Amino acid sequence: MNKFWKDVKQYPTAIIGLILIALVVSLAIYAVITIPYNDAIVSWRGDEASTYRNPEKVPPVWTNLFRVDKLPEGFYNVISEEGAKDVEVIDNTTDGLMDITYNYSFEYIEDDFLQDLIIYMTAKYDEKQPFFELVLISPDGRERAVYNGSIEPVNRYRIYQDRALKKKLGVNPMIGLFATPETVRSDNPEVLDGTYILSIRVRGFEQDTIVTTEVVAHGQVHGIAGTDHMRRDISIALLWGTPIALMFGLIAAFGVSIITLTIAATGTWFGGWLDTLIQRITEVNMMLPFLPILIMVGTFYSRSIWLILGTVILLSVFSAAIKTYRATFLQVKQSTYIEAAQVYGASNSRIITRYMMPKIIPMLIPNLVLSIPVYVFLEASLAVLGLGDPTLPTWGKLIENAYSNGALWNGQYYWIVEPAVLLIITGFAFAMVGFALDRIFNPRLRAQ
């Protein structure tokens, strides 16, 4: 064992690979511990409740490091009856007629405009709908009426999508409201920096009307990984994709290697019709169109990751490796120590597991490690074909979403590059270790 480590140390790529594997594995453990499986699934479903604070298709915050003009981050503020931080409450309620104005002041000193400003309101009332007015007071003192209307029990008002306002301002409302008066109609509008006051006046016509408000501003950057077309935080899929990718790769690689080894050993030991049968199955299987059959299974039956994993293992077991192992086993079968074992009365299964299979381990281990990235990428490939498990957040799914939503065309490179980099790191880590192991265990060429 010590010699083995000494050998490994001779290959710097193996060391780097091992470090990378350790990193990926700790990322997977971190993901599983910090985000429980159910939470990950729920937030990846992309319901309004879990995504309403996120902007749509924006790059991560750290990309600002490479920008001269920084993109703004979003913010939000929940305003209850009593008000909230940064909120001045003016209560003019008189005998049953509720009339409260919330003046939410926020500082806006940025190089660029917000993606959207959204007012979420929930109201409790019996018959008469409450009414609200929205006024924005700019740092230069201009007061502009933005919107007024009645409040449904659950209300969402998005300033960016307000057509009437756009018509009134003549430009995109986010620019119209936040640009300096001089530049608002130019090609390069500039932000009017300063403290804005968003004045929300709520009027209720019943005794116990309750209105809660949340102001959500969507920026143009979000979180450590950005967001996708459904406003989901990409970091969830990046994090949870790690354990899924590792699980798929490891289970498939170990499953295939061990089953292949057992079949090859058993077939060679018993010989005769069993051996012939295994040989014929292998020949047929090697000619089967692997991916189309997986596509067929995925479309006709189920896209569950377990079914796909099972099919992958089944289709990969009878591969060229069986032929290679068989050739070695045929030599091993002739060895004298096998004969000795037979003489002292060892059972068939004992000979196969104790005397034959260990002989092939040096060949098996590099192949096993090298096949892990193949299966990790296979999972991503299937997702790209639209055969990913519909509920799971995976790297391949991210790439597929990004690709089919035109991320490459629209310049949202972060969306594709982030999962791709994780795939590369994982693939490389195992491949580097695998190639080094190949040279350690099969030293035939080192002597030259």
Place this chain on the structure above:
Amino acid sequence: MTDKINKTNKMSPDSKRTLKRILKYSAIRLVSLFLTVMVGIFLTIMIANMGGYVDELVKGQVNENLMMRVANDPTYKVMTPERRKTFFQDQLELEYERLGLNQPFMVRSFRFLWNAMRMNLGSAQQMTSDSGSKQVKLIITERLAPSLLLMGTANLTLFFLAITVALTLSRKYGSRVDKFFISLSPLSSMPSWFYGIFFILLFSAVLKILPFSGMIDSPPPRTTGGYILSVLRHLILPASSLIISASFASIYSWRTFFLIYSSEDYVEMAKAKGLPSKLIKRRYILRPTLPTIITSFSLMMITMWMGALLTEKIFGWPGLGSVIVAAVGSFDTAVIVGTTIIYGYLLAITVFVLDFVYALVDPRVKVGQGGN
């Protein structure tokens, strides 16, 4: 290789025997590959029909045909609605009986196998071919040419590129270039579509020098020359991503083959004789290694067909891969089964062609030792 061809042209009795052996070897391979494909297609049918998909397909076809026939029948038009219903049902039962749809599962599956092997899969549910037909056979066959163009270009380039690099590296074993290439071998763990995405990002999105996707500009150029140029421009990225993803692995393993063969005694002997290194390379190392390389190339091409499927999707290349992806999108069962079958055939043909090349280059086949 050249002197062998000369020999066969002259047709001496000796080379006639050689030719006979090659043909016999190829014929045996052809028959065994055909049987293999048959089993493969049968398995495909079984998998599809386990969920009753092939049954449904055939029944839908029968239903539609009968509906057409009955609707044109004047006696049918004067029947009462109830009578019509029973009449139709009876006819349908008869038709099922005639086509053997009431037979047991296994019998049915063999019947489907015969149809599937002839690509006789009826019409698609949603998709149409570019010429407007709904025939599955047409939808698939008209996409064959683009797929073959892409695979052909990629494979030929890859084969000669990898063989040259591998041979050169094996002569410079242990040098800095050699070490550099070997350290790049983990790059082959990434599939071709993955390179494709980065190529699109770099060459199409950022540098804007090559097209994003498709096979031809829209509208297509009028002149033949312009047409060919446009196709070539579109071919560069998908072909290079196929080549690059397979090249590092093949260079690595072929270099190993070359190293094994170049340590043989007869190479040392040739060196001792003072033969020029070019001659040693070609006659004493390349020749004996070729059969091994072709076997490995044959295995690699099977995986490459699968890689091409995804690469075609990423590049919007109008080949078989795009057909099957579109069929998955519209749940067109007949097209999915049909494409799976055609891929089976393509794999078999690929392997057969390489087997034939193998027979040409492997002296053991020619002199009749072993061979299979």
